[in-house]
Amino acid sequence: QSALTQPASVSGSPGQSITISCTGTGSDVGSYNLVSWYQHHPGKAPKLMIYEVSERPSGVSNRFSGSKSGNTASLTISGLQAEDEADYYCCSYAGISTSVFGTGTKVTVL
Amino acid sequence: EVQLVESGGGLVQPGGSLRLSCAASGFTFSSYAMTWVRQAPGKGLEWVSIISDSGGGTYYADSVKGRFTISRDNSKNTLYLQMNSLRAEDTAVYYCAKGQCTSCPFDYWGLGALVTVSS
Numbered sequence: 001q002s003a004l005t006q007p008a009s010v011s012g013s014p015g016q017s018i019t020i021s022c023t024g025t026g027s028d029v030g031s032y033n034l035v036s037w038y039q040h041h042p043g044k045a046p047k048l049m050i051y052e053v054s055e056r057p058s059g060v061s062n063r064f065s066g067s068k069s070g071n072t073a074s075l076t077i078s079g080l081q082a083e084d085e086a087d088y089y090c091c092s093y094a095g096i097s098t099s100v101f102g103t104g105t106k107v108t109v110l
Numbered sequence: 111e112v113q114l115v116e117s118g119g120g121l122v123q124p125g126g127s128l129r130l131s132c133a134a135s136g137f138t139f140s141s142y143a144m145t146w147v148r149q150a151p152g153k154g155l156e157w158v159s160i161i162s163d164s165g166g167g168t169y170y171a172d173s174v175k176g177r178f179t180i181s182r183d184n185s186k187n188t189l190y191l192q193m194n195s196l197r198a199e200d201t202a203v204y205y206c207a208k209g210q211c212t213s214c215p216f217d218y219w220g221l222g223a224l225v226t227v228s229s
Contacts, residue, residue: 036216040155045114045205045218045221045222046155046207048215052215057217091157091215091216096169097162098157098160098169098171099145099157104154
């Protein structure tokens with residue numbers, strides 16, 4: 001149950017696109033299309049942004065999109081806005097009803 | 111409106127015990143799996159445990175297996191986490207969250223409860 005690997009920080013200017021990677025193994029990300037992404041503003045409840053690799057829950061902006069290739073999943077935020085500044089975590093199902101989170105990425109809007 | 115409210119956090123000595131509760135409202139509690147996720151100070155999220163809708167299935171991270179017990183009372187719409195043999199590294203904000211199933215994403219979360227393990 002080792003944490004998935006994410007870059008510690010990613011930054012971009014308003015309007016730009018950024019991509020956050022999430023690298024796991026063949027036992028988690030590579031085995032299941034059950035990767036989700038969470039946005040977390042400190043002091044608030046984490047929010048589900050993407051599930052099943054690329055599906056968006058109702059109410060989440062279409063500026064957020066997800067994809068996966070092999071053992072690496074990615075979250076892309078297009079048209080970056082000031083309100084997108086937050087911590088982002090990927091999460092993958094890892095079998096036998098267990099899950100594993102990524103190390104987290106701090107997104108800064110310049 | 112879905113609401114999840116954690117309670118029971120506090121300061122406890124190493125080796126001690128604590129029980130967290132998560133009061134749920136705004137949805138049919140007995141139809142959803144529930145999970146606990148924690149965040150140590152300055153660290154990322156860590157999945158801790160999950161329980162099926164009926165309570166018949168419980169699963170744990172290796173880091174807490176044998177020390178923590180997840181349970182639920184569907185008649186009270188409440189989720190619990192009994193934490194025994196606490197260690198300094200268990201210090202964290204503990205969040206409860208709901209999901210459609212034990213392999214499903216966590217679609218609503220609470221604000222968390224702080225547990226501090228220190229002498």
